[in-house]
Amino acid sequence: MSIFEVEHQERAHRIIQRALASKRMPHAYLFAGPDGVGKEMLATRLAKTLLCQSPIRRDLPATIADTNEDSKGLDACEKCQDCALVDADTHPDLFLIYRQLNKQHPDSVIRKQKALFLGVEIIRHFLVDRAGTRPNRGKAKVFILREAERMNEAAQNCLLKTLEEPPGATFLIVLTNAADRMLPTTRSRCQQVIFRSLPTEFIKEQLTTLRPDADQVVIDYVAKHAAGSLGAALQQIDDDLFSIKQNWGQQLTKLVASKTAPAPNSLAKPFQEDAKTLGQCALDRDPEMSQTDATRQGLKMMLSVLADFYLDALHKITGNQVPLINADQPKMVDRLIKTHNSQSIISAMRRLSQAEANLSRNANIELTLEAMFIQLAKATGN
Numbered sequence: 003m004s005i006f007e008v009e010h011q012e013r014a015h016r017i018i019q020r021a022l023a024s025k026r027m028p029h030a031y032l033f034a035g036p037d038g039v040g041k042e043m044l045a046t047r048l049a050k051t052l053l054c055q056s057p058i059r060r061d062l063p064a065t066i067a068d069t070n071e072d073s074k075g076l077d078a079c080e081k082c083q084d085c086a087l088v089d090a091d092t093h094p095d096l097f098l099i100y101r102q103l104n105k106q107h108p109d110s111v112i113r114k115q116k117a118l119f120l121g122v123e124i125i126r127h128f129l130v131d132r133a134g135t136r137p138n139r140g141k142a143k144v145f146i147l148r149e150a151e152r153m154n155e156a157a158q159n160c161l162l163k164t165l166e167e168p169p170g171a172t173f174l175i176v177l178t179n180a181a182d183r184m185l186p187t188t189r190s191r192c193q194q195v196i197f198r199s200l201p202t203e204f205i206k207e208q209l210t211t212l213r214p215d216a217d218q219v220v221i222d223y224v225a226k227h228a229a230g231s232l233g234a235a236l237q238q239i240d241d242d243l244f245s246i247k248q249n250w251g252q253q254l255t256k257l258v259a260s261k262t263a264p265a266p267n268s269l270a271k272p273f274q275e276d277a278k279t280l281g282q283c284a285l286d287r288d289p290e291m292s293q294t295d296a297t298r299q300g301l302k303m304m305l306s307v308l309a310d311f312y313l314d315a316l317h318k319i320t321g322n323q324v325p326l327i328n329a330d331q332p333k334m335v336d337r338l339i340k341t342h343n344s345q346s347i348i349s350a351m352r353r354l355s356q357a358e359a360n361l362s363r364n365a366n367i368e369l370t371l372e373a374m375f376i377q378l379a380k381a382t383g384n
């Protein structure tokens with residue numbers, strides 16, 4: 003697979019190709035941007051190009067080519083043994099560093115820990131120590147570090163020396179969805195490459211290929227809801243978010259249409275069961291996650307789904323001609339419009355984002371939800 007098959011990241015390609023052409027590759031890159039937009043894919047293809055015995059020069063796709071620069075770019079040959087080893091995930095000089103590696107650490111105490119963070123032991127044993135030895139196949143060593151924002155301070159400090167003076171032909175590609183949560187000293191020692199969200203149409207195309215059994219209406223919804231992340235869209239299809247969001251849409255319109263005063267401690271209930279299901283999906287994907295974090299993740303998904311209903315209503319009320327995210331439930335959007343004016347929609351959206359912030363700050367879940375739903379029920383403008 004060609005490096006240029008990573009689409010819609012033209013800026014990243016240009017930065018990398020300029021470095022490859024100048025033969026002055028920085029020893030550490032920081033690929034920063036949302037999850038599921040191609041960071042790891044491009045990192046792996048770049049690693050392959052660096053490890054390949056005889057990289058080839060390919061015509062740059064028109065979207066990447068700079069008019070006044072070389073129209074060719076460097077790519078792996080796809081024919082040599084190094085390319086084959088990278089494809090088989092068995093190249094002895096390509097290392098993927100991730101938090102669950104603690105399960106392979108020689109120290110049994112570390113093996114038994116929950117892999118919530120990228121700890122210093124992982125960075126030292128799997129990265130720093132290995133970076134200090136010669137490449138097994140002679141050419142270079144490449145480390146790809148996942149979820150760098152999960153490194154604690156000790157881990158980042160341990161990495162600093164390798165970032166400052168990488169031994170010989172050692173390259174680090176550090177991936178993160180939250181560069182601002184990393185230490186400035188770590189960030190400043192890497193060349194930062196910003197990845198952007200993917201266009202909705204591209205996500206739709208990819209979903210049609212990658213999830214051929216999914217209904218078009220489901221694809222249309224998740225492509226819009228996933229906010230430019232193909233990875234998130236795929237997960238949302240696999241978790242059957244679409245059915246869940248249809249239920250939430252109905253519950254939301256019931257909530258705002260209710261004329262009677264709500265009984266305390268009951269408003270969140272119809273929403274919580276599905277959020278729990280989504281939390282369980284997250285936990286199945288990442289068993290290292292704590293139960294509470296999984297619950298919070300399911301609830302945050304619920305908040306973003308509800309926010310999209312309000313956003314649809316706001317667009318419609320203000321005459322903004324954009325396609326509805328919840329195009330499959332136009333009646334639900336209309337019911338929101340019947341009970342709200344633009345001001346009360348905006349204040350409802352504010353409540354939702356406030357609740358999101360509270361959940362991120364580990365505030366009490368029940369209180370946060372109950373307070374939010376009471377305010378949503380009251381936040382009608384009529």
Ligand SMILES: [Zn+2]
Nearest residue numbers: 054079082085
């Ligand atoms: Zn090759």
